[in-house]
Amino acid sequence: MQPMTAAELRARCRDGSYAGPTSGHASGIVQANMVILPAADAVEFREFCALNPAPCPILEVHAPGDPEPKRIAPGADVRTDLPRYRVFRDGVMFDEPTDISALWRDDLVTFMLGCSFVAEAALLEAGLLLPHIQETGFVPMFRTTRPTVPHGRFHGPLVVSMRPFSPPDAARAAAITAHYPMAHGAPVHVGDPAALGIRDLAEPEYGRAVSLRPGQVAVFWACGVTPQEAILNAKPRLAITHAPGHMFVADITSESTRV
Amino acid sequence: MQPMTAAELRARCRDGSYAGPTSGHASGIVQANMVILPAADAVEFREFCALNPAPCPILEVHAPGDPEPKRIAPGADVRTDLPRYRVFRDGVMFDEPTDISALWRDDLVTFMLGCSFVAEAALLEAGLLLPHIQETGFVPMFRTTRPTVPHGRFHGPLVVSMRPFSPPDAARAAAITAHYPMAHGAPVHVGDPAALGIRDLAEPEYGRAVSLRPGQVAVFWACGVTPQEAILNAKPRLAITHAPGHMFVADITSESTRV
Numbered sequence: 001m002q003p004m005t006a007a008e009l010r011a012r013c014r015d016g017s018y019a020g021p022t023s024g025h026a027s028g029i030v031q032a033n034m035v036i037l038p039a040a041d042a043v044e045f046r047e048f049c050a051l052n053p054a055p056c057p058i059l060e061v062h063a064p065g066d067p068e069p070k071r072i073a074p075g076a077d078v079r080t081d082l083p084r085y086r087v088f089r090d091g092v093m094f095d096e097p098t099d100i101s102a103l104w105r106d107d108l109v110t111f112m113l114g115c116s117f118v119a120e121a122a123l124l125e126a127g128l129l130l131p132h133i134q135e136t137g138f139v140p141m142f143r144t145t146r147p148t149v150p151h152g153r154f155h156g157p158l159v160v161s162m163r164p165f166s167p168p169d170a171a172r173a174a175a176i177t178a179h180y181p182m183a184h185g186a187p188v189h190v191g192d193p194a195a196l197g198i199r200d201l202a203e204p205e206y207g208r209a210v211s212l213r214p215g216q217v218a219v220f221w222a223c224g225v226t227p228q229e230a231i232l233n234a235k236p237r238l239a240i241t242h243a244p245g246h247m248f249v250a251d252i253t254s255e256s257t258r259v
Numbered sequence: 260m261q262p263m264t265a266a267e268l269r270a271r272c273r274d275g276s277y278a279g280p281t282s283g284h285a286s287g288i289v290q291a292n293m294v295i296l297p298a299a300d301a302v303e304f305r306e307f308c309a310l311n312p313a314p315c316p317i318l319e320v321h322a323p324g325d326p327e328p329k330r331i332a333p334g335a336d337v338r339t340d341l342p343r344y345r346v347f348r349d350g351v352m353f354d355e356p357t358d359i360s361a362l363w364r365d366d367l368v369t370f371m372l373g374c375s376f377v378a379e380a381a382l383l384e385a386g387l388l389l390p391h392i393q394e395t396g397f398v399p400m401f402r403t404t405r406p407t408v409p410h411g412r413f414h415g416p417l418v419v420s421m422r423p424f425s426p427p428d429a430a431r432a433a434a435i436t437a438h439y440p441m442a443h444g445a446p447v448h449v450g451d452p453a454a455l456g457i458r459d460l461a462e463p464e465y466g467r468a469v470s471l472r473p474g475q476v477a478v479f480w481a482c483g484v485t486p487q488e489a490i491l492n493a494k495p496r497l498a499i500t501h502a503p504g505h506m507f508v509a510d511i512t513s514e515s516t517r518v
Contacts, residue, residue: 039298039299039301039302040298040299040323040366042298042302043298043301043302043305043320043322043323043368044322044323046302046305046306046320047305047320047322050309050317050320058309061302061305061306061309063302063303063306063410063411063412064299064302064303064411066411107299109302151322152322152323152325153322
């Protein structure tokens with residue numbers, strides 16, 4: 001299908017004519033991981049994010065009850081403008097609707113968290129992403145033995161994504177991604193997976209395995225699955241997120257998040 | 260009276276035998292501005308602080324209902340361990356108790372915000388604070404025409420403190436305080452008060468006026484009164500703070516907050 005602009009994609013989600021994945025659309029625009037929590041859970045989760053900025057980069061937090069991302073997409077409505085949602089009750093997935101208007105409450109707080117798309121686009125632009133990563137379409141992700149800094153009921157392991165590079169390309173990739181803290185920033189580790197407690201690169205917890213070619217090193221970045229696992233561990237009465245791959249498409253450009 | 264250690268001061272507040280100001284006690288230890296809000300207000304205020312880090316530096320945010328500052332003073336209890344509190348209802352001061360145990364609720368969230376004491380101690384140590392500031396004992400504070408970044412119901416002007424220095428000392432003071440972001444960091448402005456919309460240095464909104472000697476320039480720092488004004492503007496149903504000058508005395512050292 002034809003790539004859509006951010007405004008087109010959100011409008012088609014809103015009128016119910018699109019419910020597919022967001023990758024490939026709105027090139028150069030930030031796509032966000034979305035988390036919605038009741039206020040009492042939100043205040044704990046906010047602090048968990050502040051204590052773990054690499055896996056949980058905060059683009060925007062809405063005032064309670066406000067469905068409009070005033071900073072990253074003024075005029076948008078998080079209740080209707082994503083293609084698909086996941087609804088969790090007490091930490092268990094309950095439904096995967098395409099509209100959450102009926103669930104909305106005055107105490108719900110929306111978090112927009114950065115995702116790795118922006119950093120991956122910058123790597124691609126520098127000629128750095130390798131063909132076989134492009135082929136599987138899914139980066140491998142691993143639970144580590146490194147804990148996040150817990151806060152209240154929110155806790156869990158740091159989850160990382162892995163991309164293989166030659167040593168000089170690994171250094172370039174580190175330098176490039178360091179400019180995008182809202183897309184998880186610089187790598188958290190380069191080299192031996194055992195240093196993160198990862199036993200086997202062939203068995204990722206999420207995504208698909210990618211093997212290292214001779215001479216390549218594994219480069220690990222903090223991953224947006226980290227806050228998702230912390231939310232499941234906290235078991236809030238209600239949590240609403242985007243469905244995997246069905247992100248919130250904002251209006252701000254990727255370049256505006258470069259530091 | 261004899262200076263008390265942090266633990267002594269908190270214990271005497273807890274058993275009701277001390278209700279006086281905290282300055283002069285626990286030398287070298289961080290004292291914090293404290294704000295307690297219900298969760299729904301807290302999640303808005305948290306973001307207001309994130310958007311305005313110079314006037315609202317966050318030392319710690321507790322999980323809802325948790326009275327223990329686990330990071331800055333493990334074992335302490337904010338319900339009893341400050342000498343005096345202020346209780347606001349709908350933005351209006353209601354009471355000035357010495358214990359808030361009876362007001363405690365499961366949804367109350369405690370914020371510990373940095374105060375300027377740490378930066379002032381560093382200036383003093385460098386021989387930089389001027390005698391007449393020491394004499395009045397109160398730094399002059401001014402509402403500016405520079406707005407804070409609003410969030411939800413929290414909004415208001417940036418409030419600044421002013422200290423006069425010779426131009427070379429102003430530069431040294433700027434360099435020294437830049438190392439203490441948890442004590443408001445580097446100055447927000449040096450020179451003409453009109454640039455901040457301040458009409459008359461002789462008429463501060465808080466504290467006492469200090470006049471510039473010939474050749475001195477006015478140096479302005481973001482001030483912890485800023486979040487207090489934003490809270491009064493937001494008019495939360497309930498807000499509890501320390502009473503002015505009656506701070507929370509932590510266990511972490513001032514030096515541990517240097518960057």
